[in-house]
Amino acid sequence: MKNPFKKEDHTGLIVGIAVGITAGIGLGWLFLTDKGAQYRRQITRKIKEGISDSAAGLIDKKTIIPKKVAKVATDAVIKD
Structure with a gap:
């Protein structure tokens, strides 16, 4: 039988709600404002650049193709 006088711990629920609200506000700002659109373009460019560098x-590492040549090829594949 459960103890009716013992307090339940709701920390996880509160943290989850706070994270959800913060994520919602952040995504709303990114998608609903002009400044957010600029940041989305910058983030997209950085992600594509990182993927291209990693692939190159x-x-x-795995072939005899130098990184500079591979970078040109991966940049051509991953276009802006």
């Missing part, structure tokens, strides 16, 4: 590094 992997190609350089």
Whole structure:
């Protein structure tokens, strides 16, 4: 039988609600404002650049193709 006088811990629920509200506000700002659209473009560029660098590094490591040449090829594949 449960103790009716023992307090239940709702910390996880409160943290989850706070994270959800924060994420919702952040996504709303990114998608509903002009400044957010600029940040989305910057984030997209950085992600594509990171993927291209990672792919070029992997190609350089696994083949005889130099990283500079592989970078040109991966940039052509991952267009802006």
